[in-house]
Amino acid sequence: MSLKLPKLPSIRDLTRIYNLQAKQKFSQNFIMDKNITDKIVRLAGLELENALCVEVGPGPGLLTRSILDRGAKNVVAVEKDSRFTPALEQLQDVSAGRFRSIIGDMLTLDHATIIDEGLRLESNANGEIKAFENVHLIGNLPFSVATPLLIQWLHQLATKQGIFSSPQVSMTLMFQREVGDRIVALPFESPRGRLSVVAQSICDAFKVYNVPSSSFVPRPKVDATMVQLRPLENPPLASSLGTLEHLVRFVFMKRRKMLLRIFKDWDADKVALLEECEIDPTLRPQDVSTPAFCALARLIEQRGIKIP
DSSP, X not given: OOOSOOOOOOHHHHHHHTTOXXXXXXXXXXXXXXXXXXXXXXXXXXXXXXXXXXXXXXXXXXHHHHHXXXXXXXXXXXXXXXXXXXXXXXXXXXXXXXXXXXXXXXXXXXXXXXXXXXXXXXXXXXXXXXXXSEEEEEEOOOHHHHHHHHHHHHHHHHTTOXXXXXXXXXXXXXXXXXXXXXXXXXXXXXXXXXXXXXXXXXXXXXXXXXXXXXGEESOOSSOEEEEEEEEOSSOOOOSOXXXXXXXXXXXXXXXXSOHHHHHHHHXXXXXXXXXXXXXXTXXXXXXXXXXXXXXXXXXXXXXXXXXX
8 A cells, every 4th residue: 555645735725725824823834845844754764654653733734744655654643723624634534544633732732642543543554552662753833832842842751751651752843943053052052051951961952954934934034943852862861850950040041150150149058069060160051061960950959959
C-alpha cells in the first residue's frame, strides 16, 4: 500500500473555501508552500514509520501532509482552533487510518487523550494495542505560546509525564528565530539565557532549518527557525527542573553583572556557593556552562536555600 496521500485541494484553496483567515489572537501564520514543509520533515531526520507522531497546531494541515507523505503511520494532531475541523477531517478521511485530530489546547490537554487516539490508530493498523517506544512531537507553534509550551514539555520530560514517559522522545518545533537562537546558544554566546540552560539541562538542542518570514501567510515581522530537542542520555540536571529554572531566572535578570556582584547583592554569604561549585565568580551568567548551573541548583536544593 502506498503511503502517499491522494491529490488534495491546495492549502490556499482550503483556506479560501472554508474562509480560514489567520487570527491574530491565536498568533497564526500559515506556511502555504509544501516544498518548505517537506524540507522541514526531511531535515528533521525522524524515523516516523514506527512512532507516534504528535503534531501541535496543524492549522489547515500542510505540515501534516508532509509528515504523512514521509511515511508516518500514526499521527495525532492537536489544534486549538475549531475552524480547521473540516480541513483536518478531510485529511483524516484520505489518510488510510493513519491520522486523527483533536480539538483542544495543548497547554491544558490531558496527554491520555493523545495516547488513546494514537492507540486507536495503532490498533487499526496492526490489530493489536501496544505501548509507544518512540514519540515525536512536531509543530509550527504559534509564536505567542511557543515558549510556555516548551517550558511545560521540558518539565514533563524531566519527570516522565504523559507522552514524555516513552523511552524515546524528540521535539521538532518552530520558534521565532531569536527564541530559537536562545534555545541553542552555548556559553559566551550573546543570545544565551534562561531558556538555553533549562533546555540544555536535559536535551541536546540544535537548529534544523531557518524559515524566512516570507514563507508565512500573513507574513510575520520576524524570521522563524525549526529547533530539534532530543533527551540526553546523561543529562547534567541534578535537581528538580523547577529549582534550576528559578535559579537561572534570578541570575539572568542581572545578566550584565558578574556572578560575584549578583550573589553579593543577594547575600554576601551566598558567594561561597560559587566557590563550592568551582564557578568563576567573575563570569557573567551567559558565560556559565549548563553543568555548572546544574551543580549550583543541586547544592541550593540540597540545602533548602530560598532563591529570591
